[in-house]
Each structure stands twice: as structure tokens, then as C-alpha cells.
């Protein structure tokens with residue numbers, strides 16, 4: 001797929017403007033395959049920043065809670081409702097208890113935009129899957145260490161992190177992995193050291209396979225491994241995609257969400273062709289959804305036009321509960337177990353487990 005064929009993006013050629021707004025969008029890395037040399041970074045093209053004429057009048061997401069935010073997404077007793085993605089809401093199958101442990105399904109949360117809900121989804125989807133009795137490992141693969149912080153681990157206090165596991169042959173996963181306060185949920189933490197790995201890995205032989213190599217021995221010990229990617233399509237993210245069999249793409253339901261998706265699907269296609277043919281998109285997840293704006297629904301409509309059944313029926317609504325969970329350092333499923341936000345992540349866990357059976 002390219003930019004011009006992606007529904008909803010053609011009339012909004014505003015990549016530079018979107019990048020300037022978010023300040024975190026980064027450009028892709030050149031994949032080499034095992035034998036090639038690194039590409040020279042090229043200067044970004046200069047373009048004038050022009051917001052759309054009606055930009056000021058467009059509805060903005062709001063953090064205010066409404067009755068609708070607190071209502072369950074699907075009402076099992078009512079008539080079959082049209083879900084928030086505009087399709088009839090299916091009955092999501094209750095995951096059966098696991099019969100064995102492993103081999104793990106490895107799933108990367110990936111979107112090169114920052115602030116779209118990757119870390120929130122890694123933590124809360126991980127905790128919701130762990131509640132079903134499955135053994136779950138979360139890998140913090142962002143030098144900002146947000147997934148570690150979100151689970152109550154202080155990144156600068158770490159003696160060993162995923163960086164040591166990647167760069168030092170004598171370190172084993174068991175030395176770095178920590179249990180969390182949530183049953184069945186372990187964490188491979190990260191801190192700012194990981195940003196050095198992005199540079200140092202360039203020198204390595206088979207540099208795209210480094211994470212896959214270090215994870216190999218622990219695949220039998222877990223049912224699901226979730227990787228929280230950094231907001232970039234650089235070498236660390238390529239390592240995450242090479243080590244994964246699935247990708248979940250969290251997408252904030254707002255105007256600029258669609259920008260950059262073509263670049264992401266292009267990178268996924270390159271990794272599939274050159275490094276990891278078993279990689280598949282498990283699903284696209286609408287996050288920070290505010291059902292009161294026609295705008296949020298329009299964004300989801302366009303994503304459904306483009307990705308069809310790959311879009312999860314579950315969407316994650318905007319609520320102040322998620323920023324609160326970061327402060328207390330625990331998942332929503334333990335912080336507010338009966339909130340609709342926790343229910344939404346449990347529904348997502350059902351969809352993910354239906355699409356990638358584990359345990």
C-alpha cells in the first residue's frame with residue numbers, strides 16, 4: 001500500500017505538520033538483511049507547514065469523562081449492537097484456561113508515532129492476558145522506560161536491563177527479568193542505556209536478529225511475550241519485528257492518526273520479505289476513542305475501509321484512569337478492576353487470544 005491509495009490520507013498531505021505537532025514521529029531505517037551495509041541518513045525534504053483550512057473548527061478529543069465513557073462497549077444482553085468500529089459487535093469468546101505453558105506468541109506493539117497508547121496497551125493487555133492464567137512477559141523496548149515505570153520500576157535504579165541482555169553475551173534472561181506485583185506477569189525492563197544499543201547494534205553481524213537470538217531460550221517459558229516498541233522505525237523496532245510473529249498497531253482516534261501508517265505498513269512488508277516471513281498484523285487498535293465526536297468515528301471508518309477485519313472490534317475509550325495508573329505503577333485491571341477501561345482491555349485480550357491462540 002502506498003500513501004496515495006490509503007483511504008483518508010490523500011487529501012491531507014500534512015505529514016510535516018503532523019510531525020511538528022507530535023514532535024515524536026521519526027523516519028524509518030533502511031533494512032539491510034544480514035549482508036548489506038547501513039544506509040546514509042538523508043536530510044528530510046523541506047516543505048511549508050500548512051494546516052487544513054478548517055483545522056481550528058475540527059472537533060478536538062477531550063479528557064472529560066461522560067456517561068458513555070463509563071458504559072461498557074458492548075451490552076451482552078441487548079440486541080446485537082453496532083460496535084464503535086461501525087460493524088456488528090461479535091460475541092467475544094471467553095479464553096479457555098491454558099492447558100500448557102509455551103511456546104510463546106511474540107507480539108510487538110508498534111507505531112512510530114509517540115503518544116498513541118503503545119505502552120498503555122502493552123501493560124494492560126499483558127495484565128488482562130495474565131488474568132486468564134497465561135504466563136506473560138512484557139519487554140520494555142523503549143529507552144524512555146515507560147513500561148517499566150508503568151509497572152512501578154524506576155529505570156535509573158536498574159543494575160541490569162534489556163540493554164545488557166542485547167549487548168553482553170554472558171548475561172542470561174533470568175538475570176534481567178523481574179516479577180511484577182501482578183500474578184503471571186514478568187517484566188524485562190529498560191532504561192536510557194537502550195538508546196546506545198540502537199547505535200552499537202549497527203556494527204553487529206546479523207544485527208536485526210539480536211533480540212530474537214536472546215529471546216530464543218525463554219520462548220518455552222511463556223505463553224505470550226509483548227514488546228513495547230519505541231516511537232521510531234529504527235533498528236530497535238526492526239529487531240522487535242524480527243523477533244515477533246504478530247504486531248498490534250495502536251492508533252489514536254484523531255485526525256493525524258492515519259499519517260505515517262503507510263510508512264509503517266511499508267516497514268512491516270520489508271521485514272516480512274527480508275527478515276521474518278512469519279510476521280503478521282494481529283490487529284489495528286483504536287485508542288483514546290471519544291464516541292461523541294463524529295470525527296473519532298470517521299477516523300475509525302477510514303481505518304476499517306483500509307484494514308477491514310484486521311481492525312479490532314474492541315476500542316479503548318479516552319479516560320483519565322490511564323494517566324492515573326502510570327502514577328500508581330500498576331495496570332488498570334488491578335487499579336480499577338471493575339472499570340469499563342479494564343473491561344475494554346479484557347475484551348481486547350479475548351480478541352488477541354482468539355486471533356493468536358496461546359497456552
Ligand SMILES: Nc1ncnc2c1ncn2[C@@H]1O[C@H](COP(=O)(O)OP(=O)(O)O)[C@@H](O)[C@H]1O
Pocket residue numbers: 113114115116117118119120121146231287288289316317318319320321322323324326
Ligand atoms: N485510553 C486512554 N485515555 C486517556 N489517556 C490515555 C489513554 N491511553 C493512553 N493514555 C495516556 O496517553 C499518554 C500516551 O500513552 P502511551 O501509552 O504512553 O503512548 P505511547 O507508548 O504510544 O507513546 C499517556 O500519558 C497515557 O497515560
Ligand SMILES: [Mg+2]
Pocket residue numbers: 118119120142146228229
Ligand atoms: Mg511508549
